[in-house]
Amino acid sequence: MRRSAPSPQPAGAAPPETRPGAVETAAPGVAALLDGVGEDRNHAVLDLGTATDPNLRAYSRFARWIRFADVLREAVGPGPEEAGASRLRTNVPADRLYDFVFAWDILDRLLPDERLRLLQWLGEITLPNARLHFVVRAEHALDVPLRFTLLDGSRLRFEPADRPHGLGPRLLPAEVTRLLPPLRIAHAFALRSGLREYVCIRPAPEPEQPALRSPRKLRPQ
Numbered sequence: 001m002r003r004s005a006p007s008p009q010p011a012g013a014a015p016p017e018t019r020p021g022a023v024e025t026a027a028p029g030v031a032a033l034l035d036g037v038g039e040d041r042n043h044a045v046l047d048l049g050t051a052t053d054p055n056l057r058a059y060s061r062f063a064r065w066i067r068f069a070d071v072l073r074e075a076v077g078p079g080p081e082e083a084g085a086s087r088l089r090t091n092v093p094a095d096r097l098y099d100f101v102f103a104w105d106i107l108d109r110l111l112p113d114e115r116l117r118l119l120q121w122l123g124e125i126t127l128p129n130a131r132l133h134f135v136v137r138a139e140h141a142l143d144v145p146l147r148f149t150l151l152d153g154s155r156l157r158f159e160p161a162d163r164p165h166g167l168g169p170r171l172l173p174a175e176v177t178r179l180l181p182p183l184r185i186a187h188a189f190a191l192r193s194g195l196r197e198y199v200c201i202r203p204a205p206e207p208e209q210p211a212l213r214s215p216r217k218l219r220p221q
Contacts, residue, residue, distance in 0.1 A: 022159035029197025031154040032187045033133045046098040058150040088114040090121045101132040104148040128204035
């Protein structure tokens with residue numbers, strides 16, 4: 001894990017935009033997710049966060065169809081009308097099924113019933129054997145919203161997000177294990193930065209077995 005540093009600027013150039021707290025980290029979950037994926041770009045990617053140019057360029061290396069869902073609403077206020085308002089919005093048109101999903105700092109932001117709704121929705125819009133990448137917080141991670149950038153096939157950068165979102169109850173590993181089925185957890189990694197990666201596969205449906213027929217009784221000759 002290393003913190004991002006500004007590159008040297010030529011004399012007279014404007015100083016680069018600073019990102020306090022930005023961290024670059026090895027992401028073995030991303031490497032496992034993209035293992036064996038070629039650059040034929042014959043894939044469809046769904047990112048549950050907000051659209052960014054760096055992530056669009058990163059996904060374009062292996063995907064032809066890319067959509068950013070922005071499933072989190074702004075943090076709800078404390079008023080009685082807003083206290084029960086959902087933070088989840090599933091507003092992606094059902095024009096395509098996806099074979100890669102990136103869900104970074106999403107499950108932490110949702111209430112338990114919203115998490116179940118999200119996973120049900122993902123099961124409806126992903127292809128069999130789709131690969132999904134979740135990032136959740138460990139117990140000692142900072143309680144601030146994060147924005148993620150895919151740097152390459154094995155590294156992520158995360159930094160404080162511009163838009164505030166509330167935090168849901170912290171997810172422990174045992175709770176994630178209970179939550180994610182029917183998705184199958186293929187890999188799980190604990191990062192030194194206080195994050196956990198989960199690589200999941202949406203299982204293909206079991207083929208239907210032909211109905212068994214009762215054996216035909218033989219007539220006596």
